[in-house]
Each structure stands twice: as C-alpha cells, then as structure tokens.
Amino acid sequence: MLHIYNYDYDKLTNYFLSIGQTKFRTRQVFEWLYKMKVKDFSLMTNIKKELREKLNNEFLIDNLELVLRQVSSDGTIKYLFKLNDGNLIETVLMNHDYGYSVCVTSEIGCNMGCAFCASGLKKKKRNLEAFEMTLQVLTVSILENIRVSHVVVMGIGEPFDNYENVLTFLNTINSSYGLEIGQRHLTVSTCGIVPKIYEFANFPLQVNLAISLHAPNNELREEIMPINKVYKIEELFKALKYYYDKTNRRITIEYILLSKVNDSKKHALELANLLKDLNAYVNLIPYNEVKEKPYKRSLKEDTLVFFDTLKKANINVTLRREQGIDIDAACGQLRSKHEQN
Numbered sequence: 404m405l406h407i408y409n410y411d412y413d414k415l416t417n418y419f420l421s422i423g424q425t426k427f428r429t430r431q432v433f434e435w436l437y438k439m440k441v442k443d444f445s446l447m448t449n450i451k452k453e454l455r456e457k458l459n460n461e462f463l464i465d466n467l468e469l470v471l472r473q474v475s476s477d478g479t480i481k482y483l484f485k486l487n488d489g490n491l492i493e494t495v496l497m498n499h500d501y502g503y504s505v506c507v508t509s510e511i512g513c514n515m516g517c518a519f520c521a522s523g524l525k526k527k528k529r530n531l532e533a534f535e536m537t538l539q540v541l542t543v544s545i546l547e548n549i550r551v552s553h554v555v556v557m558g559i560g561e562p563f564d565n566y567e568n569v570l571t572f573l574n575t576i577n578s579s580y581g582l583e584i585g586q587r588h589l590t591v592s593t594c595g596i597v598p599k600i601y602e603f604a605n606f607p608l609q610v611n612l613a614i615s616l617h618a619p620n621n622e623l624r625e626e627i628m629p630i631n632k633v634y635k636i637e638e639l640f641k642a643l644k645y646y647y648d649k650t651n652r653r654i655t656i657e658y659i660l661l662s663k664v665n666d667s668k669k670h671a672l673e674l675a676n677l678l679k680d681l682n683a684y685v686n687l688i689p690y691n692e693v694k695e696k697p698y699k700r701s702l703k704e705d706t707l708v709f710f711d712t713l714k715k716a717n718i719n720v721t722l723r724r725e726q727g728i729d730i731d732a733a734c735g736q737l738r739s740k741h742e743q744n
C-alpha cells in the first residue's frame with residue numbers, strides 16, 4: 404500500500420494524470436486531508452464513488468499513535484508517537500506570541516554524533532518518510548484543534564541526511580490546498596552538510612536555513628561536532644555565502660553556550676569575525692544538560708558577556724527563550740528515557 408501523506412501536490416497530480424483523472428482531483432483530496440482533516444476516503448463526497456474505492460484500495464491514510472503527551476508549565480507540549488513499525492519519535496508544540504510552532508523529528512536516531520546532544524546516543528535506524536513528518540504536524544493540529552503556523556525541522560535527526568523526504572514534507576505542508584504553512588515560517592536546521600546547502604539553494608520555497616555552528620574555529624568545532632572533520636568551517640561558510648547570494652534567504656547561526664567550552668569573550672570575538680561578511684543572525688541557545696554528557700549550561704554572566712560582545716560587533720543576536728525545560732524538551736531526552744523503561 405502507498406501512503407497518501409507521502410504525496411506532495413505535484414506527485415499526487417502526476418498520479419491522478421497517470422490514471423486518466425484531471426488534476427483538479429489533487430486539490431479535492433488535499434482539501435479533505437489537510438483542511439477537513441478526514442481520515443477516510445469514503446467521506447470525500449465530492450469525488451466519484453469508484454475513484455474513492457480505488458484510492459481506498461491503493462492508499463493508506465496513516466495515523467500516529469499517541470504514547471505520551473507532556474504539558475510543560477509554560478504551555479509547551481511534548482508528544483511521544485509510535486510509528487507503524489513500532490519506532491518511537493518525539494514532536495514538540497510551542498505556543499509563541501506569533502502562533503503555534505511544531506518541532507519535527509526527521510530521522511530515527513542520528514549519526515552526526517555531536518558530543519553534547521542526546522539524540523546521537525541512539526545511532527540512526529532509518530530516515531523518516533515524508534508522511535511520517537507530515538503526520539507529526541497534522542496530528543498535533545488535530546489533537547489540539549489548532550492551526551499550526553510555524554514548523555522547525557529541529558527535532559531528532561539531520562534533515563540534510565534525509566534530504567528528498569524533507570523537501571517533499573516541506574512542499575506538502577506549505578501547499579495552499581493543504582496545511583498552508585507559509586514558506587517563511589518554515590525552518591530547516593542542519594549541522595552543515597555542505598553539498599546539500601548548495602542543493603538547497605535551488606529549492607524554490609523561501610524557507611529559513613539554520614546552521615548549528617556551536618564553535619567559531621575548526622579545532623573546537625571538530626571536538627564537539629564530528630561533521631567538521633568532513634566539512635571545515637571555511638568550506639561551510641563558502642557554501643553559506645553561495646546560498647545567501649543565490650537566494651537572499653535569511654541564515655540563522657545557532658550557537659549553544661557550553662560552560663567554559665565555547666562561551667568565552669574570545670570565542671565571541673572569533674565568532675563575530677567569522678560572521679562579519681555574512682548576512683546572518685545568531686541565535687544563542689541555552690544548553691539543556693544531558694545526564695550522559697559532561698557539558699554544563701553557561702553561567703548567566705558568561706552568557707551576557709558573550710551576547711554583549713556580539714552586539715557590540717554589530718552582529719544581530721538573540722538569546723533563545725527557553726521552553727519546556729521541565730518536560731525533557733532537549734532533543735532525544737524523552738525518547739531515551741522512555742526506551743530505558
């Protein structure tokens with residue numbers, strides 16, 4: 404059986420054309436799936452019965468099984484979902500003043516091996532299919548009866564290590580006949596897989612690209628992010644410059660502050676120097692401590708000095724507001740806890 408949520412608008416249109424239907428069927432099915440959020444082809448009453456039956460014989464309208472729903476005191480909700488094959492994934496819903504934002508998992512486990520991250524404690528088992536990412540957003544919007552306005556691909560996994568499926572997913576949730584999440588409200592976060600940054604420059608949607616940098620020089624970055632052994636900072640920044648020149652899309656630099664590791668004033672100056680020719684803005688992220696890892700969250704005073712140093716160097720910088728600290732919201736923490744039990 405095929406998974407209907409694996410089909411973005413163009414793919415579903417190709418399917419309908421291939422069986423002698425008009426492309427208008429795509430719009431109808433999309434509206435039923437994503438606007439009315441129905442889970443049964445027989446309810447799609449503006450489509451002829453024979454075609455509904457054919458769709459029902461060929462496609463699954465999948466669901467995610469809710470295993471756990473944890474609500475934080477700040478309103479952040481974390482979900483543990485079970486996939487068809489029994490694997491567990493995490494999804495997070497954040498309530499911002501600008502709308503509801505869903506943080507999506509892109510892989511089961513992760514192979515990037517960042518030293519501070521809980522996700523890498525489990526080696527990658529497989530990519531998520533597009534339908535499993537689309538379902539995270541759709542299921543949360545059904546469960547909470549809300550319109551999701553923003554999506555960040557910042558959950559477990561490396562989206563550029565699952566490139567095609569992530570693009571299908573982005574197309575699907577952006578479609579105006581679907582969930583209609585604006586392109587500028589979509590963010591993909593990568594640890595810096597350079598060839599994919601070049602490819603992503605050709606992707607037609609105006610989505611935001613976030614780069615997990617976390618260190619301002621090769622020596623330190625290599626220590627905490629093994630991907631830097633493959634793609635050095637110079638190569639990464641060359642790709643980012645190309646990407647920006649080609650797309651004019653905003654680039655965010657994510658930088659987790661790890662106490663006494665990457666959070667000195669010297670590091671901040673080095674970072675400012677690195678960014679001076681790139682139109683990027685920096686998001687400083689408070690570290691969520693992970694019990695299996697030695698890293699600590701930066702002290703308040705070090706955080707402020709770091710922030711001010713970037714500001715004084717005319718770098719656009721924000722300090723990420725913390726959410727869900729009481730519900731194991733750091734990547735991979737909920738799942739790894741659950742699986743030990």
Ligand code: SAH
Nearest residue numbers: 520557560561592593594615657690691733
């Ligand atoms: N693989 C992608 C996306 C998933 S990680 C990437 O590397 O960008 C999403 C972000 O959360 C990354 O910036 C990652 O470095 C950060 N992160 C991982 N573990 C964290 C922790 N314990 N506390 C705070 N941020 C963390």
